[in-house]
Amino acid sequence: MTTVLLADDQDLVRSGIRLILEVAGLDVVGEAADGAEALELAERLRPDVALMDVRMPEMDGIAATSRIVAASLPTRVLMLTTFDLDEHVFAALKAGASGFLLKDVGRQQLVEAVHTVAAGESLFAPSVLRRLVAHYVSRPALVATPPTLSDLTAREREILRLIARGRSNTDIAADLVISMATVKTHVRHLLQKLNLRDRAQAVVVAYESGLITPNTP
Template structure:
């Protein structure tokens, strides 16, 4: 990117908050514009500082990360910080508009890559990671009626949405369908546009919530 990625770090633990901020600041293409100790402060600072990416903890006082994500989803891309095994609210955060999630023990390189990928407008890292998370938490929820918007998709677009939910990347979808990667990109773009979704992570959520894909199922055809 021609200008540094502006980042806000939100976590109620001072050591964690400072650690992520200091680590991110080592990258020449990043600019840590602020830190927040709770969700309410994250919302306020985001509106003042206009970060490109917000690293958001889930469990925080005053306002949790889910509500903060919901309020910021239209103005900043949010990466959820989670311990994975403990935060059973991550699915809600993704539904609220988060672009993905990071484990709190993430390596430095994965953290840097995640921020860059999300800042460029893509979903976070390997879709398969997101799929496993969504599958786990979606399985705890009652099945919902298929979203009417899915009717707007062509059979091929529906097929592509299933494969996104399975966790396949664009090159992998292209190989599975025996088409070019550019064709896949076109289908993905149309799926997102027709369903009013921002990125692949939201597409995975939509696939599970609509009942198009059953959590844990490997039969996605």
């Protein structure tokens, strides 16, 4: 059973999310009202996923995420917040978050997001992905095939483009008519070759390198 830690400074919000997740069969192993408490519980309980608010007292969610990642805990962080401001998105990615959702997400989407992140994938709300795209579009164009991508096979580059489009492993398997196992193998290889921690970093690299732009077919 997937284990989850909830971190939000509002009791009512935590109670509502706990109910949604437990009804869906997820195991909520702890609750934190601030980032410092979330870090302590993550170190002690080692949950699969930490559902982390951004704005909290004592230590905010981004700082807590950075500490969790730096401690090499097995916990993957899914940011859940009311705000989708650029500084939050990029700070969360830099800190090592595996996903970023807004609190207006539907119940089923929230449950699916937790499962997705627990499985090792990254997930972004559509509005967040649009902000990432807009950010990199506003920057000067870079070379289309930077040296850092030279070790990727044609298939790995194709999959990297799809990851940057926000496609899940299931979507990619359907798009390319290949098995899920094959997709996972390609994703693992491209992350290793690019020395990336996860798919979130892969999205950033795809745009930074110029491999993909909003006009890419």
